Amino acid sequence: MEFVWFRNDLRIHDHEPLYKALEGDQPVIGGYLFSSRAHEWSEAGFRRQSAKRSRFEVESLLALHQQLSQLGVPLLLREGSAMEEWRTWLNEHSITRIHAYTHPGSEERDDEQALKEIAEEFGIQVIFYEGDTLLHPDDLPFEMEKLPGGFTSFRKKIEDKDILPRKPLPPPYEQTPFMLEEQEKSGKELMSRFRELEASIYVSGGEQEALRRLYDYYYGSKHVLTYKERRNGMLAMDDSSKFSPWLANGSLSPRTAYWNLKQFEEEHRANESTYWLWFELLWRDYFHFLLRQKGDKLFLQSGVQGMEVEWEKDITVFDKWRDGETGYPLIDAAMKQLSATGYMSNRARQNVASFLTKNLGIDWRWGAAWFESQLIDYDPASNYGNWQYVAGVGTDMRKFRAFHVIKQGERYDEKGEFVRYFLPALKHVPNEYIYAPFRMPEDVRKQANVQLGIDYPFPIVNLQESLDKRQEVYKQATFKK
Ligand SMILES: Cc1cc2nc3c(=O)[nH]c(=O)nc-3n(C[C@H](O)[C@H](O)[C@H](O)COP(=O)(O)OP(=O)(O)OC[C@H]3O[C@@H](n4cnc5c(N)ncnc54)[C@H](O)[C@@H]3O)c2cc1C
Structure with missing residues (x-):
């Protein structure tokens, strides 16, 4: 019997392990391990995986379970430590070969190692495939150790050599339905998990949903043609593709996203916006390759640069950031959006x-951990890579840079629609003050019906003073050898 281990690749199309397993003449079964790490607690006091992320995971698995049934493939489920659960599976089923994608995260690699060890014990062959990225690692024009230190030179190397993603695989074969008692049990378990999870998220899980969104964004609404102009928008569904949750858990293969884009360009039009979507997908690849190259350094406080900066660990201040109570509307609206929906724009x-790292000076890993818990598009490489980048300890380290969170709001949400949506207390604040309500004169404040300190908080820090202070701290940074 051939076994396909599903991980962050919850789809049936363009899925090499499934395709290869079904190509043979042995019956195929699939399996998924719910990670016990989801229940762990972070240093800053919250669960590593929120109900929102669990809900998206379960929806994706329900869809996969159904798709696999149509191919005649049962899906088994287990929860716990990889080593023990593999032992149970291998004892209960006469598995001869295991197929799975490899994933670059440190914990994912630990799980792979656990599988390798146990498979050796049982004398079973394990085949790992590469498939989390748009470009196949073997097609890169450099060795992984020579991955450029910055995104721009990475992109240029790819574009100069005209490296393209491989074509998606043909649809998978079907097999004579292969029934296992556990199949029905899995369906019931998923339904009961689903019912328990009352979480609000902005898209539904599963490959069909991903493809629906893809076709609508390209062919239906053709919003892809205005991606470059709109992608800085923070509120509307169509400001950007919203492919990220499905890419993160593999319901959507990046190659499918790319080759459909190419087809759209041929049938309709190519413009700067369609190019920009490829550009952003390359960013995702860059962080995935960086994780392969740097390993655990992507999760360390000193970052891939080995830069030792002094960080604050003030839980009260962190909680104000986390709960959207900083007194800076752009930050507060965005943090409330994250808690309410599991999404936040780039x-x-x-x-x-x-703001967390350059104004409040809080350890960037606390922020990254909160994102990990809340984002339904959480992806270890993109999350930790981007956090390091903004915190200034990652790739492309330039001189101390920070966003001015009042000016940014005024620039990208001129009419204050984003803020008013998530901070109803500021509904009647005139546009002029919407990103700095503390600047409102008394008469305007009265008219807007906002009492600072009661309806909306006073700023927790002074923007310029806190930046100056942080800059001094960064100047004192030392580098690990
Ligand atoms: C601090 C921080 C943390 C982040 N954490 C994550 C994360 O956990 N998971 C995640 O998928 N993205 C993360 N991003 C990147 C980016 O914000 C999201 O990919 C994007 O907002 C998702 O919305 P979208 O699908 O509409 O993106 P679009 O703008 O439509 O872009 C298309 C796709 O390109 C990729 N992409 C775009 N920008 C980036 C980027 N900066 N880095 C890597 N890939 C990118 C994504 O896969 C995205 O779905 C993070 C960015 C920052 C600054």
Whole structure:
């Protein structure tokens, strides 16, 4: 019997392990391990995986379970430590070969190691495939150890050599339905998990949902043609593709996203916006390759630069950031959006990360951990890579840079629609003050019906003073050899 281990690749199309397993003449079964790490607690006092992320995971698995049934493939589920659960599976089923994608995260690699060890004990072959990125690692024009230290030179190397993603695989074969008692049990378990999770998220999980969004964004609404102009928007669904949650858990293969984009360009039009979507997908690849190159350094406080900066660990201040109570509307609206929906735009992510690290001076890993818990598109490489980048300890380290969170709001949400949506207390504040309500004169404040300190907080820091202070701290940074 052939076994396909599903991980962050919850789809049936363009799925090499599944394709290869079904190509043979042995019956195929699939399996998924719910990670016990989801229940762990972070240093800053919250669960590593929120109900929102769990809900997206379960929805994606329900869809996968159904798709696999149509191929005649049962899906087994287990929860616990990889080593023990593998032992149970291998004892209960006569598995001869295991197929799985490899994933670059440190914990994911630990799980792979656990599988390798146990498979050796049982004398079973394990085949790992590469498939989390748009470009196949073997097609890169350099060795992984020579990955450029900055995104721009990475992108140029790819574009100069005209390296393209490989084409997606043909649809998978079907097999004569292969029934296992556990199959029905898995369906019931997923339904009961689903019912328990009352979380609000902005998209639904599963490959069909991903493809629906893809076709609508390209062919239906054709919003992809205005991506470059709109992508800094923070509120509307169509400000950007919103492919990220499905890419993160593999319901959508990046190659499918790319080759459909190419087809759209051929049938309709190519413009700067369609190019920019490829550009952003390359950013994702860059962080995934960086994780392969740097390993654990992507998760260390000193970052890939080995830069030792002094960080604050003030839980009261952190909680104000986390709960959207900083007195800076751009930050507060964005943090409330994250808690309410499991999403935040790229523009807002950059600002809240900059504010936490460059104004509040809080350990960037606390912020990254909160994102990990809340984002339904959480992806270890993109999350920790971007956090390091904004915190100034990652790639492309330039001189101390920070976002001015008032000016950014005024620039990217001129009419204050984003803020008013998530901070109803500021509904009647005139545009002029919407990003700095503390500047409102008394008469305007009265008219807007906002009492600072009661309806909306006073700023927790002075922007310029806190930046100056942090800059001094960064100047004292030392570098690990
Ligand atoms: C501090 C911080 C943390 C982040 N954490 C994550 C994360 O955990 N998971 C995640 O998928 N993205 C993360 N991002 C990147 C980016 O914000 C999201 O990918 C994007 O907002 C998702 O929305 P979208 O799909 O509409 O993106 P679009 O703008 O439509 O972009 C298309 C795709 O390109 C990729 N992409 C775009 N920008 C980036 C980027 N800066 N880095 C890597 N890939 C990118 C994503 O896969 C995205 O789905 C983070 C960014 C920051 C600044």
